[in-house]
Amino acid sequence: MKVLRRPKAAPLDARLAALSEAAGLADGRLAPVAVERAEDVVARAGARSHLSVEHTVVALAGATGSGKSSLFNALSGTSLAQVGVTRPTTSTAQAAMWDPEGAGPLLDWLDIPRRHTVDGTVHATANGNKGGADGSLSGLILLDLPDHDSIEAAHRLEVDRLVSVVDLLVWVLDPQKYADAAVHERYLRPLRRHRDVMLIVLNQADRLSAAAADRCVRDLRRLLDEDGLPGVPMITTSVPEGRGVAELRSALVKRVADRRAWAARLEADVERAAVLLAAASTSPPPTITEPEAEQELERWAEAVDDRAPGELERRAETAEKAVTTELSRPLTAALAEAAGVPLVVEAVRKGHRHRAVVATGWPVTRWLRRLRPDPLRRLHLAGAAAAAGGRTSIPAATGVQVSRMETAIRDVGSAASANLPEPWAVAVRAAARSRADGLVEALDRAVAVTSTGATRRPRWWRAVGLLQWLVLAVTLAGAAWLTVLFALDYLRLPEVPTPTLGTIPWPTVLLVGGVLAGLLIALLSRLAAALGAARRARKARRALWQAVGEVGNELVLVPVQDELRHARRFAGLLTTAHG
Incomplete structure (x- = not known):
C-alpha cells in the first residue's frame, strides 16, 4: 500500500482515539488479527505515554556477528556487552542508562532486568583514542538486543517483543549479511512505516576496501529502497577504527534531545494498525503462519489502495x-402479504358493512344479521384484546408468503451491500437478518393495534337507527289501528270514522308506508355503508402498510442502516488514524 504523506497530521491523541474507536467498530466484523493489532497499539500507546517521556529507548538490533555488542560498548564507553564472532553472545537484552532517574518504571514495562548506569563522562571513540566528556546523551536508554537470527527461539522472540515497543531502532548490519532475507523480510519491510524512528548502520567497514565499501553501501541503499525505506539515515561504522561511531552518536544525540522519538514511534504504529484495518475491511485475512506472520500481514496490506477508506465511506x-x-417499499409489500394485510383489509370492508346493517337495517330483520359473526371479531381484531395488542387469529403465513418475506429481507441485505467490500457486505447482510426472528410477532401486534380503529361507528348510523325505530313505531301504530278496526268490524260494533289520505285510510298508509320506508332506509343505508366500507378499507390498508413498514424499518432497515453508518464512521476514523 503506497502511503501518501499529508503535510499536516492529526495530533497523536486524536489518531489514537480514532484507532481505538475504529477497532471497536471492527470487532466482530473484520479479521481478528487486524483488530487485535489495533487494540494492542492503543494499549501500548496508553502505557508508554504515561511513562517517562524524558527518556528515549534506543535498541541495537542485528544478526549474529554483526558487531552490535561492540558498537554498544563503544557508544557506552564500557565493556558491558560480551563480544563474540561466530555464535550468539547476547542472550537477554541489557540496558545502558545515561540518566537513570525516572527510568525504572519504563524499564520495568520493557521487562529489562539487566540495567547499567553509564558514568556522566561519556567516552567517544575515534581512531582508537578516548575523547572527552559529553553529557548530551542524558535521557538515553541504549539496549543491546539478542541476535534476531539466533539458534535459540527465545532470543528471536525477545527481539520481536522489543522491536515492537522501543522508541528508536538501530539496525546493525554487516557486509556479509546485510542482504539476508531474514532481516529484510521479517523486520525492515514490515517496519517501512517506521522509517522516521529507524537508523541503519553498516558495521565492520574495516573488512572492506574503499571501493568494496562503496559498492556495499549502494547495494544496501537499493535494498532499503525496495523495502520501502528510502531516505532512512545510513551510517557506515568500524568500531576498531572508530569510523562512524561519532556520527552515530551525533545522530542519537539529536534524537534524544528532541524527546519525540517515542511519539514518532507510536504514530508509526498507529499508521500501520490503520493500514491493517483498511486491509481487513477490503479483503479476507491471509493465512497467518509463524514465523512469517509479519510478512504475510505486510503483503496483505500492500494489496490495499490507500483510497480504500474514502471509497468505503462514499459507498456506505x-x-x-x-x-x-429504494428498498423500503418492496420489503413492506412482502411483509404486508405475510402479515395477512389483504385478509385484514377485506375483513375491515365486510365488517363495516356487517355492523352497518346491524345498526341501520330494518329492525324487524336486522336480528338475523346478528347471527353472522363479525369478520374482525373472528380474527380477534376488535375489542379489548386488539386494543391491548394481543395475538390475533389471522391465519399463519403460507410457505409462499414466508418465502417471499425471507427473499425480501435477503434482497435488502444484498442490495445494501452490493458495492461494499466483502467483509462489510457480510456484516450488512447479517444485520438485515439479525432481528428477523421477531418479525412475525411484531407484525401481528402491529396489525392488531392498527385495526382497532376499524370498528369505530360513524355518527350517522345512530341517527338512521333512531329513524328506523321511529319508522317501525309508525308501522306498528298503523298495524295496531288496523287491528282495532278489524276487531270492531268482527264484533259488529258501530263503525268508527277513519281518516283517509285521499282514498286510502291512514292506518293502511302508516302500515304500508312504514314497511316501505324502513326497507328503503335500509337499502339506502346499505349503499352508503358499501361506500363507507370501501373508504374505510382503503384507510385501513394505508394504516396497515404504514404500521408494517414501521416494523420492517425497525427490525430490518434500521439494523442495515446502523451497519452502514458503522462502515462510514469506520472509514472516517481510519482516515484520521492514518494521519
Whole structure:
C-alpha cells in the first residue's frame, strides 16, 4: 500500500482515539488479527505515554556477528556487552542508562532486568583514542538486543517483543549479511512505516576496501529502497577504527534531545494498525503462519489502495440513502402479504358493512344479521384484546408468503451491500437478518393495534337507527289501528270514522308506508355503508402498510442502516488514524 504523506497530521491523541474507536467498530466484523493489532497499539500507546517521556529507548538490533555488542560498548564507553564472532553472545537484552532517574518504571514495562548506569563522562571513540566528556546523551536508554537470527527461539522472540515497543531502532548490519532475507523480510519491510524512528548502520567497514565499501553501501541503499525505506539515515561504522561511531552518536544525540522519538514511534504504529484495518475491511485475512506472520500481514496490506477508506465511506453513504429510498417499499409489500394485510383489509370492508346493517337495517330483520359473526371479531381484531395488542387469529403465513418475506429481507441485505467490500457486505447482510426472528410477532401486534380503529361507528348510523325505530313505531301504530278496526268490524260494533289520505285510510298508509320506508332506509343505508366500507378499507390498508413498514424499518432497515453508518464512521476514523 503506497502511503501518501499529508503535510499536516492529526495530533497523536486524536489518531489514537480514532484507532481505538475504529477497532471497536471492527470487532466482530473484520479479521481478528487486524483488530487485535489495533487494540494492542492503543494499549501500548496508553502505557508508554504515561511513562517517562524524558527518556528515549534506543535498541541495537542485528544478526549474529554483526558487531552490535561492540558498537554498544563503544557508544557506552564500557565493556558491558560480551563480544563474540561466530555464535550468539547476547542472550537477554541489557540496558545502558545515561540518566537513570525516572527510568525504572519504563524499564520495568520493557521487562529489562539487566540495567547499567553509564558514568556522566561519556567516552567517544575515534581512531582508537578516548575523547572527552559529553553529557548530551542524558535521557538515553541504549539496549543491546539478542541476535534476531539466533539458534535459540527465545532470543528471536525477545527481539520481536522489543522491536515492537522501543522508541528508536538501530539496525546493525554487516557486509556479509546485510542482504539476508531474514532481516529484510521479517523486520525492515514490515517496519517501512517506521522509517522516521529507524537508523541503519553498516558495521565492520574495516573488512572492506574503499571501493568494496562503496559498492556495499549502494547495494544496501537499493535494498532499503525496495523495502520501502528510502531516505532512512545510513551510517557506515568500524568500531576498531572508530569510523562512524561519532556520527552515530551525533545522530542519537539529536534524537534524544528532541524527546519525540517515542511519539514518532507510536504514530508509526498507529499508521500501520490503520493500514491493517483498511486491509481487513477490503479483503479476507491471509493465512497467518509463524514465523512469517509479519510478512504475510505486510503483503496483505500492500494489496490495499490507500483510497480504500474514502471509497468505503462514499459507498456506505450511497447505500444508506438507497435503503430509505429504494428498498423500503418492496420489503413492506412482502411483509404486508405475510402479515395477512389483504385478509385484514377485506375483513375491515365486510365488517363495516356487517355492523352497518346491524345498526341501520330494518329492525324487524336486522336480528338475523346478528347471527353472522363479525369478520374482525373472528380474527380477534376488535375489542379489548386488539386494543391491548394481543395475538390475533389471522391465519399463519403460507410457505409462499414466508418465502417471499425471507427473499425480501435477503434482497435488502444484498442490495445494501452490493458495492461494499466483502467483509462489510457480510456484516450488512447479517444485520438485515439479525432481528428477523421477531418479525412475525411484531407484525401481528402491529396489525392488531392498527385495526382497532376499524370498528369505530360513524355518527350517522345512530341517527338512521333512531329513524328506523321511529319508522317501525309508525308501522306498528298503523298495524295496531288496523287491528282495532278489524276487531270492531268482527264484533259488529258501530263503525268508527277513519281518516283517509285521499282514498286510502291512514292506518293502511302508516302500515304500508312504514314497511316501505324502513326497507328503503335500509337499502339506502346499505349503499352508503358499501361506500363507507370501501373508504374505510382503503384507510385501513394505508394504516396497515404504514404500521408494517414501521416494523420492517425497525427490525430490518434500521439494523442495515446502523451497519452502514458503522462502515462510514469506520472509514472516517481510519482516515484520521492514518494521519
